[in-house]
Amino acid sequence: MASPTKTVTALVLRRTKLGETDVIVTLLAEDGSQVKAVAKGARKPTSSFASRLELYSVAKILVAEGKNLDIVKEVRLLEGNEALRNDFFRSSASAPLVELLAKSTYENQPTARLFALSRAALHSIANTPNDPLVATLAGLLKALAFLGFRPSFTECVGCGDTPELAEGTRQTFSFFDGGVVCARCAAHHETTLVSAGVLQWCNTLLYSTFQEIEAYHVPAGVLEEALVFTNEWIHLHLGISMKSLAFLFKNVFNSSI
Numbered sequence: 001m002a003s004p005t006k007t008v009t010a011l012v013l014r015r016t017k018l019g020e021t022d023v024i025v026t027l028l029a030e031d032g033s034q035v036k037a038v039a040k041g042a043r044k045p046t047s048s049f050a051s052r053l054e055l056y057s058v059a060k061i062l063v064a065e066g067k068n069l070d071i072v073k074e075v076r077l078l079e080g081n082e083a084l085r086n087d088f089f090r091s092s093a094s095a096p097l098v099e100l101l102a103k104s105t106y107e108n109q110p111t112a113r114l115f116a117l118s119r120a121a122l123h124s125i126a127n128t129p130n131d132p133l134v135a136t137l138a139g140l141l142k143a144l145a146f147l148g149f150r151p152s153f154t155e156c157v158g159c160g161d162t163p164e165l166a167e168g169t170r171q172t173f174s175f176f177d178g179g180v181v182c183a184r185c186a187a188h189h190e191t192t193l194v195s196a197g198v199l200q201w202c203n204t205l206l207y208s209t210f211q212e213i214e215a216y217h218v219p220a221g222v223l224e225e226a227l228v229f230t231n232e233w234i235h236l237h238l239g240i241s242m243k244s245l246a247f248l249f250k251n252v253f254n255s256s257i
Helices: 088-104 114-127 132-146 196-206 220-238 243-253
Strands: 005-018 022-029 034-039 058-064 070-079 170-174 192-195
Touching: 005 034, 005 088, 005 114, 022 114, 034 058, 088 114, 088 132, 088 220, 088 243, 114 132, 132 196, 132 220, 170 196, 192 196, 192 220, 196 220, 220 243
Parallel strands: 034 070
Antiparallel strands: 005 022, 005 058, 022 034, 058 070, 170 192
């Protein structure tokens, strides 16, 4: 009796070697859930899967139900996203988003709009004429919001007031409680100081379209600090150590996080 099959439109998040010729692909499905499947023979040069299940690719995939993992039967490539693999900087800029998705999504647990967001973010990273790390930051912030971990950049988490984020100042912020803290509430929260410019830019990116984001010029220092901020947020709220961000800081910013 043939195994049940299903067709999924998905983004390739991760490829893991299995045996001498097979690959386990970790996918983000169109409904925002994670799918893992074995692509048998995908590492053979003659395999039709080899070029269709590359990292960052979007494909329509027919999978059959397996005992432990699903089995890839057919693949139709929709978006190759070659620029994200062939260009070191754009590849490094894409890695944090797919790492976050691979580590924060689960099988049979859909997350609305996450797939469309990820597809748009990677398209922007691949094609923006400006710094692709701006799209990286925006993609991470938007993904966190859809996953239920959106920071409050403008409203005090204690009373709901809106502190003034004056340019050149630093604002009290509670990573533990989830956002900015006004002067009146600061004594009741564990806080740190975050650049007002970082908070303003993060809020702007969170609510902008990627078409708008591609035109933005975020100061390099602000962008670096905002990525450090986002890394700390991810680590605290999702318990994820972002290896790709550590790599990015070492090789792009010549620093460490």
